[in-house]
Amino acid sequence: MAETATKQRTVKFIITRRERPEAAPYTEEFEIPYRPNMNVISALMEIQRNPVKADGAKTTPVVWESNCLEEVCGACSMVINGKPRQACSALVDKLEQPIRLEPMSTFPVVRDLVINRERMFQALKKVKAWIPIDGTYDLGPGPRMAESKRQWAYELSKCMTCGVCLEACPNVNDRNSFIGPAAISQVRLFNAHPTGEMNAHERLEALMDEGGIEGCGNSQNCVRSCPKGIPLTTSIAAINKDTTKHLFKKWLGM
């Protein structure tokens, strides 16, 4: 049987890389064989298997992070064709080529596409984004949550700390102390919980401190970018309301 000489369909990638956190970034181009239903992760795996650039020269494999591969862990967030999003849910068939991959450089870049999202976890600690129930004896069941409240609170609980909202925000940078939208929305979530509500003032006060809610400039890029569709700007405005009330209550000694 004569082989028909059709050219193998390929996918072109332009990837921003760097070797070390303080090293200068550079770009490399890759052309990898197309397979149906590829996503950006499977393309990166292909580069890992065969780390050869588009010009044929060998290079080091591109480093990235990923975990769940179903857009619930947030680990594979990167800037794809200019927009921050998860690489696992970025389907090659739906992307304009060449596909440009960059790290979310609002965060410290560790290597290539790997970033350090520690500031987000520090933010969750700062605002005490948990419900304290530990003690030396059984505290018994907490108060019940109204179903109507549970429904909108559930939407807030979808946050996976992926960092897309911080990357999109023009006020998350090293000149600004803004905590970022994600942690503010978590304060709203835990303050909505009937048991969490008992410590609501602690979370509000953490946001009224330096490096809290004050840096929000209402650009609303966060709500447009959130992959989970979390109403981040509603959360921010609701917490603005709660912190304002808390401020006046404190002044009046209530």
Add this chain to the structure above:
Amino acid sequence: MSGNSYLPRKLHSLLGVIPLGLFFIEHALTNYAAFEGGQQGFVDAVHGIHKLPLVFFLELFIIWLPILFHGVYGLYIAYQSNYNTGRFSYGRNWAFALQRITGVITFIFVFWHVWNTRVQVALGNTTYEELGNHMNGIVSNPVYFVIYFIAVIAAVFHFSNGLWAFLVSWGITVGPRAQRISSNICMGIFVIVSVLFLLSLFAFRSDEFASAAAAFSPVMFG
């Protein structure tokens, strides 16, 4: 930055509306008197304001000190922001960027504008009665007219969009629907107040205000 910026940010937002926003509206109405009532209408309106008791302290606490804080702290806020409308070209992100750009334009303009109006009155180079003619002298110059035209629109945008942001920052408009409606209202305010200021700018260019203007030349920087 050390210290807590929560209170300065809140104060910045508050001062922009109360008292500066209220003064801004008052200023638009006083100027509009030049369009509606001509020379006499404008002189009456200016007199009405300057006959208020303790007018020096009203100016100090309602205008000068608030505008100094709002302006200087506002420059710092503008410095703290990145501008990413290239990557995120959404309407609100554009408004965010424009809020900062128009703020800087307004800051520079207000200094110049106060210098060649209120300060000239204080220096005795013009009087409240002659302010209309004085303005005629300034805006008859095409370059100054264009500067006024642009700066007035920038200032009105900064006020209107700032009012929208004030409602969010103080937790008054929380949900997307409330914020959309307040956005429409604030853009309505932008159009109306712009028209008021621009009509008065054109009124100051008219012959009526030119009559006495020939007697002196406006004092400018330099």
